[in-house]
Amino acid sequence: MSSLKRKSHKEDHVFSKRRQRILDLHPEQKIGEMEKHSVDAKFEVHPRRKYDTSPATLRRPMFIGDFSLDGKRQFFHDKRNLHFISLDWHTSKKVEYDLNMALDKMTRKDFEETSTEKLDRLLEWILQNTYKFHTKDSAEKPLHCLSTDFVCFRGLLTELLCTPYENREGWIVCATKFCSTIYLCAYDTPEKQSRRENETDLQRKMSAWGYKFEHYMTDGSNTEEGVNENEEYCCVVRSRLESHSLVYGAEVDGADPSKYKTPHSDLKAFVELKTSKELITDNDYRSLYRFKLKKWWSQSYLVGIPRVVCGFRDAEGIVHTLNTYEVEDMPFISKDYWKPAVMLNFLNKFLDFVKIHVQVDDPEAVYKFERQPNGGDILCTYLGHDPKWAFLPKWYCEKVFHS
Numbered sequence: 001m002s003s004l005k006r007k008s009h010k011e012d013h014v015f016s017k018r019r020q021r022i023l024d025l026h027p028e029q030k031i032g033e034m035e036k037h038s039v040d041a042k043f044e045v046h047p048r049r050k051y052d053t054s055p056a057t058l059r060r061p062m063f064i065g066d067f068s069l070d071g072k073r074q075f076f077h078d079k080r081n082l083h084f085i086s087l088d089w090h091t092s093k094k095v096e097y098d099l100n101m102a103l104d105k106m107t108r109k110d111f112e113e114t115s116t117e118k119l120d121r122l123l124e125w126i127l128q129n130t131y132k133f134h135t136k137d138s139a140e141k142p143l144h145c146l147s148t149d150f151v152c153f154r155g156l157l158t159e160l161l162c163t164p165y166e167n168r169e170g171w172i173v174c175a176t177k178f179c180s181t182i183y184l185c186a187y188d189t190p191e192k193q194s195r196r197e198n199e200t201d202l203q204r205k206m207s208a209w210g211y212k213f214e215h216y217m218t219d220g221s222n223t224e225e226g227v228n229e230n231e232e233y234c235c236v237v238r239s240r241l242e243s244h245s246l247v248y249g250a251e252v253d254g255a256d257p258s259k260y261k262t263p264h265s266d267l268k269a270f271v272e273l274k275t276s277k278e279l280i281t282d283n284d285y286r287s288l289y290r291f292k293l294k295k296w297w298s299q300s301y302l303v304g305i306p307r308v309v310c311g312f313r314d315a316e317g318i319v320h321t322l323n324t325y326e327v328e329d330m331p332f333i334s335k336d337y338w339k340p341a342v343m344l345n346f347l348n349k350f351l352d353f354v355k356i357h358v359q360v361d362d363p364e365a366v367y368k369f370e371r372q373p374n375g376g377d378i379l380c381t382y383l384g385h386d387p388k389w390a391f392l393p394k395w396y397c398e399k400v401f402h403s
Contacts (some may be wrong), residue, residue: 148181182354274308
């Protein structure tokens, strides 16, 4: 038998032993029950007014680490892709940024390929930082759990926060419970996948404009060079929403060099960068306040970034104006369209729902939560051991508590 085959057999044996240990810890969950058990539960999103109470409290997000992805999306446990953002204005500034510059030299992100990453990059970071998950009681003992309720990426939480105000889009979130922590992973719906596969040239160009704007805003960049969309700098934060402890990763655009100091415990020095069409008509303003500020607030609030800089562009991709929005002001600007209390209360109740229904503690078992499009409810289905939806890799489960 080759060494490669021996290694594969050994890994399968270790993984089977770990699964058996989980079954021994939970004898009420027999293998047959785990395979056949099905949960069909429904979470009613509407009416929205039921969430319009005192807002659930999100504890100040605490920075606990970071990592970079290079142009080939290889993981590096460092800050190589941390950018510093040009901040030489007060409230508004006139510029002339041609977002079409060097578009032919860009390296585009392959979304079909990146969708296969699932939580892998965040899990790699956890493997290299397990010491950060020790509690006072476990400091001198082997680590047996992360002492965290949920692990995911910020994008998933952003989508959940916006759900009470989104009546067109559906979404899919899968959940797996492993050693008492629930891992959440977003999947594309068939509709979203179809839209991406059928993007027009203009839609692809507009997507590229966003990356080019970041290039213009980065100190010391040469805008005549192409952008590699695969490169990322990600922060990992820890927070708590009421009773739910959370650890999540977030790609961030960069920091204000005048405010950035390391080590730091939060992301107050960081900046989010956005582009949007020029504001000309009343409808343009309504769209900004109702849709874009809602998403910008969600993304920024979740990680504690205090400001968003937007480049307003014309139809040809030329940015003429920069404007800075303080995240704390966004709910007041958009008070006629959305409320943070509704969004935070919804997220809190949904995480309650997930905790209630995700009971099987098995790294191969998957639950699917699917929000129906056109304002529908959220359906929970237990999928058991379904390779199509499983997302926790063996290499992570085998190593995380044996490092």
